[in-house]
Amino acid sequence: MKEKAIVQGFANNLDGRNRKGAVWHVLFQASTIVGIIALIALLFNVIDSAFGYVAYEARVDPDTLSVDGTPVEDQSKEQLVALVQSTLSSGAYNKLENEKSFALRSREEVYQLIVERIIRPKVVQVWKLWPSLTQADEIRATVTQDYPGAELDFVSWLTTDFVTRPQTSEPLTAGVRTAILGSLWTILFTILLAFPIGVGAAIYLEEYASENWFSRIIQTNINNLAGVPSIVYGILGLAIFVRALEAFTSGKIFGIVNLTSANGRTVLSAGLTLGLLVLPIIIINAQEAIRAVPRSLRNASYGVGATKWQTVWSHVLPTALPGILTGTILAISRAIGETAPLIVVGASTAISFDPSSPFSKFTTLPIQIYQWTSRPQDEFRSLAAASILVLLVLLLSLNASAVLLRNRFSRRF
């Protein structure tokens, strides 16, 4: 009798329990969808700003530049060069001539120069992609009403020119070449520091260290370092690489006197700082890869008389290499996206010349994005969006190569 009541109670409650289960199921699913929506919103927001209508006014009216009724865009190269010579100061002209002789420049290049240096278009208003697509007529009406002299163009802020042009203060002609080269230089030194030491440490911990308090301390320390905020590494880099090792990071001890090297705030300092930052990540990933190499491989090697290092070098490392490289690529993509430590180390705010040595001043892609984002004008936000797309494409291709590497070379035992 009692037993039946329990079964009854159990069954009575069943509908309620199932309903509760269904509600929570929907909740769990909704949370997942919220996460996906966040990602879509983020990407949409970036793309929305990277394209769209731009209204700009010329600081010098191109009509005043026409010769004998020929508008400036139809003039021959000789006419354009003459125009440059007559308009710019002789100092500015000679500087351009020194950079690249006018005889060697194509007509297109000279025309581009005239647009940049003489006509100098100025952005008056920027529209995002979505309104540009849906309200094109209203935008045209606004422009003819508010800015009668302005020209309206649909602009893709992300172009091949954007990637290859140096940074300038003019939004329409600014590019990220300086920043990309800065990122690459920085990453070079990050790899040079972090890869050998990281893999070495992983080999030591996995193959050589015995299980004692000392190796446990090193291991715990590495795990803790991986959780230290990146800005703390920036402060450490400021104290050690920029200040204490200034003679080294500014190139003084190599006898290099570089007027552009800003007291140790150089590519080298930045790269080494990021090297310290990614070192724990590389060690942890490399350890995992080495641990996945089966014991039997090592024993077989010892069995034919190989020494410890011969075993590690000829058997363990080649087998673990795809895993180690995958982990390293992931660590590098983390380093490429880092901003905060580099600001503390002293990234330069506005440099338009490419870094040429380890002792150059630097700016990197994320720093460039940060600077453009912090400016209130919409046109700089659009530049920031375009550089974000460049950065994301760079990171995506790095990650894709890591995945390919893992799938192509990984062996299962």
Add this chain to the structure above:
Amino acid sequence: MAELTLKKNTEKKASTISLHRKPRWGETIIQGLLFFSGFFSIFITLGIVYELGKEAFLFFQMPGVDLLATITTTEWKPHVNKFGIWPLLTSTMMTTLIAMAIAIPLGMSVAIYLSEYASPRVRNTLKPILEVLAGIPTIVYGYFALTFMTPLLREIFGRDVVQIYNTGSAGLVMGILILPLITSMTEDSLSAVPRSLREAAYGVGGTKLEVALQIVVPAALSGIAAAIIVGISRAIGETMIVAVAAGAGPNFTFSPFVGAETITGHIVRISGGDLSYDSIDYNSIFALGLFLFLITLTLNIISQAIVRRFREVYE
């Protein structure tokens, strides 16, 4: 004759074989280098503690700076020598709190969905998406906070209520940033719970939800707690989102709609220009950095201790 020579030779050889280990200098050098690499990480920690400690000590030696005033007063104004840490601390706590209010429920729900509900096909599509979210640089999230979340908040709550820079939008976006971290750590510990436990629970008539929440989640609790603590530590140290979106200028406030600078945001703004050595600003960022380092280190150690101490081990 030949046999004899052979015998002689072997005898001779046997007598010279030494049972001592042959010294291999190359191996020893390599081992030394590897040991140095392993030890290098200790140098980093020592470097952090020494450099930050030294400059922080100098900071508190400066005229007008006093440790007691720093931890009790509520004004951080370096130009008039007022260094009360509370305005920086409250805004750090605000952004962290908002971020965790988003990331903990969402992150755990997503983790439970992925590990208990989703079919393998759905899981295999969703996990890469989460990895993409986790791989996006934080400056991009900062841009997102300033150009999307802030206008959205101003649209919802009114332009005169929500300032252009505010801790609310920074906190919300930080929640999205930390979501994949909490999800993947929680999911790992949920999937480590053995199948047999779930099957036993189904066997006595549990529904899917009851099995998930009353059996699997409690069994994975140590991992989930560790995930939450690591998330908090990440939120406290997060820099670029707050530097871009939370405002420039310390502000002692508990409103999520006004600008207030966090510890990390302050360090970034102060060091943005050319900072001159041994100035009070220079030393103050080391003191703040040391504070950040100690907080996050403590949180990380706690999370590791929880995993070690409370892990339920099943064979």
